[in-house]
Amino acid sequence: MSKQVITLLGIGLLFSPYVVAEQKVNGLFLYSTACETESLANALVCGSVSGRLNTLYYSTHDAYFEKNLNQDTITTGGFFKYETASWQGFKAGVSYAGQWRLDDKDPSKNEVSELRNDKDGLAEAYLNWQVNDWSVQLGQQSLDVPFLGDYDWRVMPPLFRAADIRYGQKDDYIRATWLDRFKSYADDQFFKTSRYSTEIETDGMWSLGGAKSFELPQQIIKTQAWYQSYNDYNQLGYVEGHVQWSHHKYQPDLGLQMMYAKDQGKSYAGKVDHQGVGISLAIQPLDRVTLKTAYNYIHPNKNSYLNGALFAPYMIYTASGPYFAQPFFTSTQDLGAGNAFMMAIEGPLNDQLYLGANYSFMNLKDSDDVKALNQSEYVVYGFYNLSGALKGWSIANFFGVATSPRSEQTFLQNRLGLKYQF
Secondary structure, eight states: OOHHHHHHHHHHHHHOTTOOOOOBHHHHTTOOOOTTSOOHHHHHHTOEEEEEEEEEEEEEESGGGOTTOOEEEEEEEEEEEEEOOOBTTEEEEEEEEEEEEOSOOOTTSOOOHHHHSOEEEEEEEEEEEEETTEEEEEEEEOOOOTTSOOOOOSSSOOEEEEEEEEEEETTEEEEEEEEEEEEOTTOSSOBSOOSSOSSOOOOOEEEEEEEEEEEOSSOEEEEEEEEEEETTTEEEEEEEEEEEOTTSTTOOEEEEEEEEEEEOTTOTTOOOEEEEEEEEEEEEEETTEEEEEEEEEEOOOTTSGGGTOOOOTTTTTTOOTTOSSOOSSSOGGGSOEEEEEEEEEEEESSSSEEEEEEEEEEEEESSTTSOOOOEEEEEEEEEEEOOGGGTTEEEEEEEEEEEOTTOSOOEEEEEEEEEEEO
C-alpha cells in the first residue's frame, strides 16, 4: 500500500465529516417539537439519519488459481440514509450511495471488478407500513431472504426493487416477497438482470417462506421453509432446522438443511437438477468461544448445471448464502457437486476485539469429466471496534490461502476494511 493511500486512510479516520453521533433530524435543525406526538409534520422532522463510510483495500495473488491474476484496489464510499418517524403506521426511507477510488487507475493492471469504478446514485427509496405483527415494504430496499445474495461487505449495498410482506415476529413468521429489479454492490442502477448474467433480462422472482420455533423444557427448536420461483431460470425449495440445548454447559446447536431445485420456463441457465443436504454442529467449549463444524453433500448430475450444483441467479459469484459448509473467498454453489466440509473457531477476546479462523475443504466437481477441485482454504480474520472519540469506527481484516491439486498456483487474498457506521 502506498504512502499516499496510508495518508488518505489516516485523514479519513481522523477528520471525516461522517463522524457524528446518531440523532434525530429535529436535533440537527434545533427544531423543538414533541416527537412523541404523531403527526405528518413530526414524522418528517423527527425522522432519523444513518449511514456508513467504508474503505476497502483488496489484494490478491493468482486470484481464483489463475496464474498472474494479481489485483490491488482500494476504494472508499458508502451510503447516507434518512428515514421518517412513524405516522399512522407508515414510514418512508431514502438513501444515497457511492464509491470512489483512492488509488490510481491503471489499465495495464488487473483490478477487483466491483471496486474498480467510481459510482454513485439513489439507493434505497421505500414506503413501509407496520401495525402489530404486519409489515409491508414497497420500493428499493435490502432483502434478507435466503439465496438473494444479501452479502453486504463491499462499499455499496446490494438492493432490490421489491414488495415484501411479513406477518409475525423474529422466529415465527410468514413472508412473501416479489421483486423485478436488482442492484449489485458493483452498480449504482437497478436492472432486470442478475449476478448470473448482465445480458439476460427476466421478470424477477417471487418467494414464499416462513419460520416457526418451539420451546421445550431442555431444547429450543427453530425451523424455516421456503419456496422460490426465479422466472425463466428455476424453482427452488429449501428447509432448515436447528435444535439448541441452551441450558447445556457447551450450548450445542445441531442444524439440518435440504435444498432442491429444477429448471423452469425458458431455462436460461440450462438444465437445473439439484438435490443437497447439510448438517452442522456448533458448541461453546469455552466462555464466548464458538467451535463449528459443517458438512454439505450435493448430489452429482452430469447433465445439469455445474454437475448438479445449486443455481441461484442473485447469489451466484457472491456468497454461499445458507450453506452450512462454505469457503470465504469463493462460494460453495459455484464450485460444483460432491462433498463440502468446514470448521471454524471464533469469539470475542474482549468488548473491542473479535478473532476467528476458518478451514474449508471443497471436494467438488463442476463437470463429470474433470478432477475434483479438492480446494483447501485457510482464513484468519479479526474485527476491532474503536472507542472513545473514535467510537463507531471499526477495522476488519481477512487473510486467506487456498490450494487445489487442479492448479499449480496458490490463491492468496487479503481484505482490509475501515468502517464508520452511524
